[in-house]
Amino acid sequence: MxxxxxxxxxxxxxxxxxxxxxxxxxxxxxxxxxxxxxxxxxxxxxxxxxxxxxxxxxxxxxxxxxxxxxxxxxxxxxxxxxxxxxxxxxxxxxxxxxxxxxxxxxxxxxxxxxxxxxxxxxxxxxxxxxxxxxxxxxxxxxxxxxxxxxxxxxxxxxxxxxxxxxxxxxxxxxxxxxxxxxxxxxxxxxxxxxxxxxxxxxxxxxxxxxxxxxxxxxxxxxxxxxxxxxxxxxxxxxxxxxxxxxxxxxxxxxGPKRSLSIIDLYERYTEDSINDIAYRVAKDFSMYNQEACFSPQEIYIRASDSDFKDFIDNLREAMDFMIQKYPKNEIPIDNAAHVLITRKEELFEGNNIISTDNHGWTMIFSDKKPLNHPLSRTIYIHRVESFDNIASFVDKFSQTVTIYPWKMQEKYRDVLTLNGVDRIVAIGFSGTPRTGFTHDSIKPFSEMVRWVSVEKDIDIRGKYLNIDKKEYLKRIKTMNSKIK
CATH class of the missing domain: 3.40.605.10 (Aldehyde Dehydrogenase; Chain A, domain 1)
Known part of the structure; x- marks a missing residue:
C-alpha cells in the first residue's frame, strides 16, 4: 500500500x-x-x-x-x-x-x-x-x-x-x-x-x-x-x-479537445527529408499514448503516390522507434481491447490497416473521421487531393493543428481558427507550447486575476475631453446643458 x-x-x-x-x-x-x-x-x-x-x-x-x-x-x-x-x-x-x-x-x-x-x-x-x-x-x-x-x-x-x-x-x-x-x-x-x-x-x-x-x-x-x-x-x-x-x-x-495534423508533401522544403518529417509526426502521435488534448489523432495528407508510399514506410519506422524510446508498458485492458476491436471494425468497413502485432501502434487508412477513436497511438490517415475543404477537418473541439510545411499556416490559419482551432504549430511540436501561446483559447493568468481600475479626475483631461473643471461644473448646474 x-x-x-x-x-x-x-x-x-x-x-x-x-x-x-x-x-x-x-x-x-x-x-x-x-x-x-x-x-x-x-x-x-x-x-x-x-x-x-x-x-x-x-x-x-x-x-x-x-x-x-x-x-x-x-x-x-x-x-x-x-x-x-x-x-x-x-x-x-x-x-x-x-x-x-x-x-x-x-x-x-x-x-x-x-x-x-x-x-x-x-x-x-x-x-x-x-x-x-x-x-x-x-x-x-x-x-x-x-x-x-x-x-x-x-x-x-x-x-x-x-x-x-x-x-x-x-x-x-x-x-x-x-x-x-x-x-x-x-x-x-x-x-x-x-x-x-x-x-x-x-x-x-x-x-x-x-x-x-x-x-x-x-x-x-x-x-x-x-x-x-x-x-x-x-x-x-x-x-x-x-x-x-x-x-x-x-x-x-x-478540455475536452482533440488535435490533428495537416501535411502537404507537394510543398516539401528541399532541406527536409521525408524521413525527418515522418519522425516529427511520430513524436506527436506517440507522446502520452495520445491521451493529451494536443496529441494528434488524424493526418490529412496531400502527396504524390511515390511520396505517400515513402512517407508511410518511414512513418512505420518512426513509430517503431518511438515505441522503443517511449514504451507503452502496461495499459488498461479496456484500452487494449478498444484498439483491437477498432482494427476489426475498420477492416470490416474495407479500410486498410498497418499495425504492430499487438496494440503497440496502428495506422488506419480511411476517408471518414473516426467516431470513437481508441487513442493508444492510433493514426487515422486521410489522403486528400486538395485542402479546399479544410474547414470540414475541424470543429469547436479541435485544439491543436500541427502543420507542414510551415508556410501553409499563412494560407489556412484564418479558416482553421474561425472554425474552432485554438492553436497551430509545426509538426513535432504539439507538446511543446511556445511563450505567448493560448490554452484552449484562454489566457489563463488574465482570467485568474481581477482587473480593477481607478479613473482619473477631470483635472486630467486626456486626449478627448475638451472642457476644463469649471466648464464641467457649469454644465452640471445648467438645466439645458449640451455637450459639445
Missing part, C-alpha cells in the same frame, strides 16, 4: 490513522491511500482567502521561490521528484523517461526566471500590473488576485498537475488542487518540495492539495467558497462539474 500525505494551507498531513482515509485501487494491483479532508481543514482553507500575505509578495520573490524548487527538481537526488516519477509510472504505465522529460522541461522553465516574466508579459500585457497601479489611458489599472482558485486536475499528462499548482500561485491566489486518481503524486510531491524549501512562505501557506469525492459535502463547500474553478478533463466530467458550480464563481474549461 502506497501512502501519500495531503497539504492544507502549507501543513503536511500524513496517513497516521488519526483520521479517515481514502484508498485508490488500480487494475494493476497498486493501491494508494491518503488522508481525507475534515470540516476543520476546509474551514481553514476558506478563512485563509487573501490572508496569507501572498498578495503582498513581489513577482521577483515569487520567481525566486520557483527557481529554487526548479533547481532541486533538476537533480537526480531529489527525493520528491523521484517519488513522483516512480508512482506515476506504476499507475499510468508511462515510461520513466517520458515522465522525467516532463519534469525536466517544467523545472527548466522555473530555472529561467526571465521565462516566467515573459509568460506573464505575454498573457497580461505587462507583469507590472500585478505589482502596482499602471497608467492605462485615463485610468490606473491593477491586476489583483481573484482569491481562491480551485483546480480539478487530470492525470493524463504528468506535467499538468504541477503546472496547475504553479499557474494560480504565481498570480498570488490561494490555490486548492484536487489531485487526479490517475496521477495522485505529482502535485503533492511538488508541494512537498515547496514546503521543504520554504516552510513558512506565503506561497506554501496559500497551497492546499487533497482529494475529495464527487458530490460530497467537501466538494460543495470548496466549490461554493472558490472564486475561480479550473476544470480539466473530458466531456462527461466537465459537464457534470459545471452543474454544481454556482453563479458568481468563474469557470475556466481546459
Amino acid at each position: 502506497e501512502k501519500l500525505p495531503i497539504i492544507v494551507c502549507g501543513e503536511v498531513i500524513e496517513c497516521d490513522g488519526k483520521r479517515e482515509e481514502i484508498v485508490f485501487e488500480y487494475e494493476n494491483g497498486v493501491k494508494v491511500k491518503l488522508p481525507r479532508l475534515t470540516d476543520d481543514d476546509i474551514s481553514k482553507v476558506l478563512k485563509s482567502r487573501l490572508k496569507t500575505g501572498l498578495s503582498e509578495c513581489s513577482i521577483d520573490e515569487i520567481s525566486e521561490v520557483f527557481h529554487t524548487v526548479g533547481l532541486e527538481w533538476q537533480s537526480e537526488e531529489c527525493a520528491t521528484r523521484e517519488r513522483a516519477i516512480e508512482l506515476c509510472s506504476k499507475i499510468t504505465g508511462y515510461p520513466r523517461n517520458l515522465i522525467l522529460h516532463d519534469y525536466l522541461f517544467l523545472s527548466s522553465f522555473f530555472l529561467q526566471r526571465s521565462e516566467l516574466y515573459d509568460q506573464l508579459d505575454a498573457d497580461l500585457g505587462d507583469y507590472n500590473v500585478l505589482e502596482e497601479w499602471v497608467t492605462n489611458e485615463n485610468c490606473l489599472l491593477h491586476a489583483q488576485p481573484q482569491g481562491i482558485v480551485t483546480s480539478i486536475l487530470v492525470g493524463n499528462i504528468p506535467v499538468v498537475s504541477v503546472f496547475g499548482v504553479f499557474r494560480s500561485l504565481v498570480v498570488k491566489n490561494n490555490t486548492v488542487c484536487k489531485i487526479p486518481k490517475r496521477d495522485p503524486a505529482g502535485a503533492i510531491m511538488f508541494g512537498l518540495e515547496l514546503i521543504k524549501k520554504y516552510p513558512n512562505h506565503p506561497i506554501t501557506k496559500s497551497l492546499t492539495i487533497a482529494y475529495w469525492n464527487r458530490d460530497s459535502k467537501e466538494e460543495k463547500e470548496i466549490i461554493n467558497g472558490s472564486d475561480v474553478m479550473c476544470l480539466w478533463g473530458g466531456d462527461k466530467a466537465i459537464t457534470q462539474l459545471k452543474t454544481r458550480i454556482p453563479a458568481g464563481v468563474k469557470t475556466l474549461e481546459f
Whole structure:
C-alpha cells in the first residue's frame, strides 16, 4: 500500500490513522491511500482567502521561490521528484523517461526566471500590473488576485498537475488542487518540495492539495467558497462539474479537445527529408499514448503516390522507434481491447490497416473521421487531393493543428481558427507550447486575476475631453446643458 500525505494551507498531513482515509485501487494491483479532508481543514482553507500575505509578495520573490524548487527538481537526488516519477509510472504505465522529460522541461522553465516574466508579459500585457497601479489611458489599472482558485486536475499528462499548482500561485491566489486518481503524486510531491524549501512562505501557506469525492459535502463547500474553478478533463466530467458550480464563481474549461495534423508533401522544403518529417509526426502521435488534448489523432495528407508510399514506410519506422524510446508498458485492458476491436471494425468497413502485432501502434487508412477513436497511438490517415475543404477537418473541439510545411499556416490559419482551432504549430511540436501561446483559447493568468481600475479626475483631461473643471461644473448646474 502506497501512502501519500495531503497539504492544507502549507501543513503536511500524513496517513497516521488519526483520521479517515481514502484508498485508490488500480487494475494493476497498486493501491494508494491518503488522508481525507475534515470540516476543520476546509474551514481553514476558506478563512485563509487573501490572508496569507501572498498578495503582498513581489513577482521577483515569487520567481525566486520557483527557481529554487526548479533547481532541486533538476537533480537526480531529489527525493520528491523521484517519488513522483516512480508512482506515476506504476499507475499510468508511462515510461520513466517520458515522465522525467516532463519534469525536466517544467523545472527548466522555473530555472529561467526571465521565462516566467515573459509568460506573464505575454498573457497580461505587462507583469507590472500585478505589482502596482499602471497608467492605462485615463485610468490606473491593477491586476489583483481573484482569491481562491480551485483546480480539478487530470492525470493524463504528468506535467499538468504541477503546472496547475504553479499557474494560480504565481498570480498570488490561494490555490486548492484536487489531485487526479490517475496521477495522485505529482502535485503533492511538488508541494512537498515547496514546503521543504520554504516552510513558512506565503506561497506554501496559500497551497492546499487533497482529494475529495464527487458530490460530497467537501466538494460543495470548496466549490461554493472558490472564486475561480479550473476544470480539466473530458466531456462527461466537465459537464457534470459545471452543474454544481454556482453563479458568481468563474469557470475556466481546459478540455475536452482533440488535435490533428495537416501535411502537404507537394510543398516539401528541399532541406527536409521525408524521413525527418515522418519522425516529427511520430513524436506527436506517440507522446502520452495520445491521451493529451494536443496529441494528434488524424493526418490529412496531400502527396504524390511515390511520396505517400515513402512517407508511410518511414512513418512505420518512426513509430517503431518511438515505441522503443517511449514504451507503452502496461495499459488498461479496456484500452487494449478498444484498439483491437477498432482494427476489426475498420477492416470490416474495407479500410486498410498497418499495425504492430499487438496494440503497440496502428495506422488506419480511411476517408471518414473516426467516431470513437481508441487513442493508444492510433493514426487515422486521410489522403486528400486538395485542402479546399479544410474547414470540414475541424470543429469547436479541435485544439491543436500541427502543420507542414510551415508556410501553409499563412494560407489556412484564418479558416482553421474561425472554425474552432485554438492553436497551430509545426509538426513535432504539439507538446511543446511556445511563450505567448493560448490554452484552449484562454489566457489563463488574465482570467485568474481581477482587473480593477481607478479613473482619473477631470483635472486630467486626456486626449478627448475638451472642457476644463469649471466648464464641467457649469454644465452640471445648467438645466439645458449640451455637450459639445
